[in-house]
Amino acid sequence: MTALTSVAPGLQPAVGSRPVRFEVTVAPPPDGTTRARTGRLETTHGVVETPAFMPVGTNATVKAMDPDDLVEVGAQIILANTYHLYLRPGHERIARLGGLHAFMAWPRPILTDSGGFQVVSLAGLREIDDDGATFRSHLDGSTHRFTPELSIAVQEALGPDIAVAFDQPVPPHASTRSEVAEATLRTHRWAERSLAAHARRDQALFGIIQGGLDADLRAASTEAIAALPFDGLCIGGLAGDETAAQRAAALEVVVPLLAHDPRPRYLMGLGSPADMLEAIHQGVDLFDSVLPARVARNGTLWVPGGHLNLRNARFLDDGAPVQDDCRCRLCRGFSRAYLAHLFRADELLAYRLATCHNLTFTLDFMARARREIRAGTFPAYRRASASDPNPDDRSRPRSSDTQAGAKGG
């Protein structure tokens, strides 16, 4: 274990040498009406106000967006995928070119995942043993092996502000209890090895809680990971094929066990505003998902109360903006009719404009949640949104659609 990770959980964040500092700025109310809280996560490349949503830049680019677009939509931090960048263009190449921030010209914070999710999602292409995971590249079929140590080395080379321990996520419904238990215990051993391998003093390391949907396994994993000196705690193995009730039950196990833990809580892979609203209520601070951008590229534009499918012919004559009061690049300048035309003509501008809108929608939703928490009105806001701020089933996360799998974002 390195000096970098020598602060035990339960202590207040130390000042100075820590690569990240997290401070809860508005704690949940003592009346227990909500566990929603605001926080401030200081990283090497800037501050993230939480609750926060991280757009996903699988291949060192959030698809169709440039860094100015990301600043304009309000991204405070983005996520990049270790698995994808390891395969192409290669982490050592990115390191030689000055690291991920310089490579993609993104000056704000970056978090990389560990590659565990992508490796495990390569069904039929991988074998997992106690030491690591052997897999075949989805790009060219070449064989590779990830271990906790390699995952950390790759992330240290990439140079994000926040790295994540290598884990073995298990989709809950796809697994028996013994499979979940085995993957969870392996995740704990890999967490310790990830910590031991991690040496970059300017980079934080988050651990991942697994445990599936069994309350006892989820609780044991929470305690095991929280006992380790990570800088933040990821909640993995959700945002998959579980129901909203199952996800809520899992969070009801995890978050109370972390009630006095000073570290940020990051629910990996959740991206629907309606789902995130519930998770914020349950005490989650950080989110990521490819969902808003992926559905945008498919022509689904999120609006208050639902969505518009811009591939529908009825929009070809609709001169209104996608959303009247939206500040985004699409809604400021263009009509539904124009965007519908661009999608029909398969014009590249369609993908960028639609992504600008859905990411603005998502990030404005998070900003609204922070304001409501600060004002003490979050419980009322949540009740008022009970009918769902964005209840479209087709735009809700489904299975592994919400995370950048091996095929990318």
Place this chain on the structure above:
Amino acid sequence: MTALTSVAPGLQPAVGSRPVRFEVTVAPPPDGTTRARTGRLETTHGVVETPAFMPVGTNATVKAMDPDDLVEVGAQIILANTYHLYLRPGHERIARLGGLHAFMAWPRPILTDSGGFQVVSLAGLREIDDDGATFRSHLDGSTHRFTPELSIAVQEALGPDIAVAFDQPVPPHASTRSEVAEATLRTHRWAERSLAAHARRDQALFGIIQGGLDADLRAASTEAIAALPFDGLCIGGLAGDETAAQRAAALEVVVPLLAHDPRPRYLMGLGSPADMLEAIHQGVDLFDSVLPARVARNGTLWVPGGHLNLRNARFLDDGAPVQDDCRCRLCRGFSRAYLAHLFRADELLAYRLATCHNLTFTLDFMARARREIRAGTFPAYRRASASDPNPDDRSRPRSSDTQAGAKGG
């Protein structure tokens, strides 16, 4: 013939009611070293300093660019394609939505072509008779008929600043002399019908000179079209499969006949800086081509003296910008290595950044030409560039590659 087109050629441009005014601001020197000149074309939506290059927005979007990008690269005016917009989304729809400027949120001047080039390029899908051209849509195979009257009606509905008469271009090497003569005479009759049909007083109408590569046919066409009260004169049927020497010979016929004509001269479809430099020298004021953007999307980036093929693996480790002194969005923020990675990963951002660069390169080249003309140094500049400012054969116009054919830009 309408009031709009009642000014005879040879007169000075009238003030006030004309939809465009063209003024030669620096005339060619009396020593005959060059016919290069600068001009100022005033349109309903603003001024175009000539010589000028028009990026092509086939489907009411310059591929991968938004209007802010176009302003940033320095586009003064863009071209949109009548044929494509007639088929999709439909000119009447665009008219109902407020016209092309509002539809695509482009506040500066627009020129539309007449559809003639696209209709004629639909080999095997069209029949041409004296009244018009019957063709099958490249989108769905449906049958349509363009006449001069319909082409003008479509362009009046679209609402560009400048419309163009319907013509029958003939690729020189593909045609016998009698075919060229027949198409040229038909183009003259269609020019008169286009003028008679054109009624929008806020829209200019340009005529098209044809005549192939035979000096007598080209001269006859120049005289026939220049005798009609168009607001500008297009030089068609070039930028095709002719050699540079053949093109120069054709311009050597056309431009001297227009020496005292006050109207702008627009060579349709030429887009390589080296070729445009020669055409400017021969007295051309306006250009358009899909070339800079099309080769950009294919990974070919123009730089002084040649080009870089960003799909070449050697750029994956090249931390330098594509062009050191370039002001474009790509070169300001990103390395060759990053762009090469984006192309390999087929990331949408690659197409936008590469297009930003090649259009900036092309438009900066035109700005340089204007400066040299104003300074009286254009002949020396041209000689110094004799080795070719951008001599890459693979990025030079080839056949109909330079114009947005029926398949789009």
